[in-house]
Amino acid sequence: MPMIRECIVTTVGASGEPHLAPLGLIEHGDLWIIAPFRPSATLANLESFPFATASFTDDVRIFAGCVCGRKDWPLESVPGWPAPRLAEALSHAELEVVRAEADATRPRFFCQVKKIETHRPFLGFNRAQAAVIEAAILATRLHMLSREKIDREIAYLKIAVDKTAGPAERQAWDMLMAKINADDAGLDR
Template sequence: MTFIRETIITSCDAAGTVHVAPMGATVTETGYVLAPFRPSRTLDNLLATRCAVVNFTDDVRVFAGCVSGRQRDWPTIPAERIRGAVLAGALAHEELDVAAVEDDGVRPRLDCRPVHRVTHRPFRGFNRAQAAVVEGAILVSRLHLLPPEKIDREIDYLSIAIGKTAGPVELEAWGWLLDRIAEHRACGGKAP
């Protein structure tokens, strides 16, 4: 069975410019496998610098903001052991070195090993709306791959959790996702 954690990856290019992106990180016995699709700034950064940070956060606006394009400039602080950046609001983070790369024309797999782990604050769990926003962000990241009917069915189902348990942060994030879906459809399925 594959165990994937939904995380925020912070990576830097050779000049030190930080890129923030949501990504599922596959848990392994020695760390994580990251498998960004081509083309990807995260992939370019990982290949150029051979390091990144996996961030764990309960602020679902980061997931929604990145995939919707509503906000990408999230505050970061310098990493402690690698040349990288940590999401300032992270509950915990792990600084990673890329140990090996399995090349692929669509989705290379990067075997990453933690070199430093820090817990900043306790994780108190997701409510249903937070989990719905993360699932909605995954759907939005795949708008170009999935049929509109599937998107509509999933969004309708996830909206139940939003209606029952969302606070202001989750409502803001959910709004960004719905706006992005509408923009995608208004542009005929192309990037706005």
């Protein structure tokens, strides 16, 4: 299996508005692949405008927020590049689609990495951040997974959150638990 980096991808819509989505970038030699499932705004945007910016951040509230419908995270324009980055990004990569592979379920956009820039220091791994990312992925797959599997995985991930979270990780976790519990109660359907 290839290495996958979880990040926030910014693409640009037909009327120039930026769109944020948490996505995994799949390493493929020197290229990075963006693989959005249909239907998706990221997919539509890349089909009409083949540029994206990947923001790498340790602020996991942004992953949780995007998954829970909050996408108004501060952006900054990138000099000489059409897609903005997260203001909070530790670093960002400027991606240009050089090849697209059509697929009925999950097309793949092969991107050349034009530039990588660093903005802030990376201050080490944190288990609660990793747990929030896992829970955010679960929260996008509630319709595909059994309740038993979701409950089992959340119980395990919660151990790392309880032991190692700071306030931002706790806030992100609480956002995701509200979504997952609302789905369980049928409030999301």
